[in-house]
Amino acid sequence: MRTVFVTGTGGAGRSTVAAALALAGTRRGERVLLLSGEPPEALTGAGTGPGTGTGTGTSTGPGAPGPGGADTGPPGPTVARLEAGADFRREFLGFQERAGAALDLLGAVPFEEGELTELPGSEQFALLRALKRAAGGGHDLLVVDLPPVRQAVALLALPEQLRRYLRRLLPAERQAARSLRPVLAQLAGVPMPARWLYETAARWDEELAVVQALIESPGASVRLVAEPGPEAADRALRTARLGLALHGPAPDMVIANRIVPAGSGDPFLAALSGRQQSALKGWREEFGDVPVREVPHTGRDPRQPGELAELLDGPAGSTPGPPRGNRPTVEDRRSGEGVLVWRLPLPGAARDQLQLVRRDDELFLTAGPFRRVLTLPSALRRCAVSGAALRDGELRIRFEPDPELWPRSR
Numbered sequence: 001m002r003t004v005f006v007t008g009t010g011g012a013g014r015s016t017v018a019a020a021l022a023l024a025g026t027r028r029g030e031r032v033l034l035l036s037g038e039p040p041e042a043l044t045g046a047g048t049g050p051g052t053g054t055g056t057g058t059s060t061g062p063g064a065p066g067p068g069g070a071d072t073g074p075p076g077p078t079v080a081r082l083e084a085g086a087d088f089r090r091e092f093l094g095f096q097e098r099a100g101a102a103l104d105l106l107g108a109v110p111f112e113e114g115e116l117t118e119l120p121g122s123e124q125f126a127l128l129r130a131l132k133r134a135a136g137g138g139h140d141l142l143v144v145d146l147p148p149v150r151q152a153v154a155l156l157a158l159p160e161q162l163r164r165y166l167r168r169l170l171p172a173e174r175q176a177a178r179s180l181r182p183v184l185a186q187l188a189g190v191p192m193p194a195r196w197l198y199e200t201a202a203r204w205d206e207e208l209a210v211v212q213a214l215i216e217s218p219g220a221s222v223r224l225v226a227e228p229g230p231e232a233a234d235r236a237l238r239t240a241r242l243g244l245a246l247h248g249p250a251p252d253m254v255i256a257n258r259i260v261p262a263g264s265g266d267p268f269l270a271a272l273s274g275r276q277q278s279a280l281k282g283w284r285e286e287f288g289d290v291p292v293r294e295v296p297h298t299g300r301d302p303r304q305p306g307e308l309a310e311l312l313d314g315p316a317g318s319t320p321g322p323p324r325g326n327r328p329t330v331e332d333r334r335s336g337e338g339v340l341v342w343r344l345p346l347p348g349a350a351r352d353q354l355q356l357v358r359r360d361d362e363l364f365l366t367a368g369p370f371r372r373v374l375t376l377p378s379a380l381r382r383c384a385v386s387g388a389a390l391r392d393g394e395l396r397i398r399f400e401p402d403p404e405l406w407p408r409s410r
Contacts, residue, residue: 001135003142003214005249007152008225009236013257016301017225018145019043020312022077025141027309032077033137035130036145037123039079040301042308076305078139080130087126088118098200123147124155131211149224149236153243153370159212160247163205164373170201221252228256228279229272237283241348243370251290255312256280258297286348340383340399342376347393356397358385363397 006018015038022034023043034043096103096110103110127144134142146152214220224240226233237254244251259280262273283292295311302308346354346367355366361381363374383399390396 001139001142001219003144003217003220003249004252005144005146005152005156005220005222006225007146007149007222007240008255008257009227009233010148012225012227012233013301014148014225015145016040016308016311017223017255017257017295018143019079020302020308021223022079022141022143023305023309024312025143026077030140031138032141032143033134033139034077034079034143034145035082035127035134036079037082037084037127039081039145040308042302042305043076043079077143080134082123082126082130084122084126085118087129088122089113089116091125091129092116095200124151124158127155128158128211129207131214132207135210135214149240149243150369153240153247156215156244156248157246157370157372159208159215161373163208163212166201166205166208170198215249220249222249224251224254225257226254227258228277228283229275234279234282238286238348239368241287242346242368245346245348246365246367246370246372251287254283254287254290254292255295256283256292257295259294260297288347339386340380340401342380342397342399344374344395344397345393346390346395349390349393349395351390354390354395356385356388365395 004021006014006021008014008017015036018036019034019040019042022032025032092111093113093116100110127146131144146155222240222244224237226237241251256276256279259276260269260273262277264270264273280292280294298307298311302311344365349367353366353368355364357364358376361376363376365372365374380399383401385397386400387398388395389398
């Protein structure tokens with residue numbers, strides 16, 4: 001399954017572009033699932049799927065039955081609307097039920113469904129659970145309508161980060177001592193973690209692993225949507241490029257939305273067109289081999305499936321190409337320079353924005369506003385960091401083998 005995450009600048013038409021990409025997939029004969037918190041009206045008139053993204057929604061789009069039941073073309077995508085409130089209430093009540101015994105000991109008064117209101121962050125967790133269900137949905141193409149770039153990068157990094165926290169706070173190997181917990185509790189004089197806590201952590205880790213595999217799969221990519229012209233859009237795209245290099249799939253296309261025609265006699269439109277073309281030139285230089293596709297300004301949001309399908313009727317709606325790799329690789333130079341080099345692609349990074357700290361078998365890498373904790377490959381754990389350099393958008397970290405840890409040659 002190919003997965004396309006759609007993000008970009010606020011108000012640039014991300015949801016509309018995501019829906020158009022989903023429709024373009026159905027026109028190629030693919031089985032498509034669209035996950036969106038606010039799918040466009042052009043796809044919601046005939047109904048959408050359940051609110052939590054189960055992937056069993058009603059097909060909509062150009063192929064939806066017309067008046068009198070006439071079929072107007074191929075079936076549309078399955079649309080699953082994300083409803084964070086319903087997802088939060090269901091998960092909270094389930095957790096409350098599993099922890100009932102512990103809550104009773106504390107004298108807690110349980111919540112009822114009618115008095116629950118969603119908390120900040122509910123949208124992110126609802127989307128993660130929807131992605132987990134979509135991973136096994138049997139679709140050819142999954143299109144995910146993400147929030148703006150900063151929030152999108154944080155969400156793509158979330159599964160890996162949460163799994164690291166779970167491993168540190170509730171190590172899996174501790175579960176082997178479940179039968180000894182009553183004895184350990186008496187010896188230590190403090191209560192030991194209950195079985196349900198470990199079981200809940202194991203379930204969360206399993207679900208997060210599915211989502212992390214989906215995000216890191218070779219079939220995943222990102223399409224960035226922005227309206228050229230404002231300086232804020234330029235800054236947002238640079239931020240997105242750096243954040244995705246550190247945390248997420250590589251972008252396979254930048255979609256420049258709402259491009260006004262050039263050569264207009266109207267002074268306002270002529271000035272706007274000039275600013276857009278100047279921005280487009282900078283984007284193409286910034287992103288290099290990542291294509292920048294232009295989508296013309298239609299004057300209004302698409303209101304019918306046909307209008308939505310025509311929005312990306314061209315290269316911008318084409319099937320995603322092979323994603324460009326942005327994963328770390330290890331280069332062995334021991335025969336020559338006697339070092340190993342860990343190469344991490346970081347396009348758009350600046351030297352004064354980088355910070356590296358090694359702690360045991362982990363490397364803490366800060367790039368601009370983003371930070372990622374990288375687990376060192378087994379070969380590098382037996383080495384000491386001897387230097388680092390940023391060249392041509394790639395961070396190269398030099399490791400020298402520790403003679404006390406490397407096998408000695410006979």
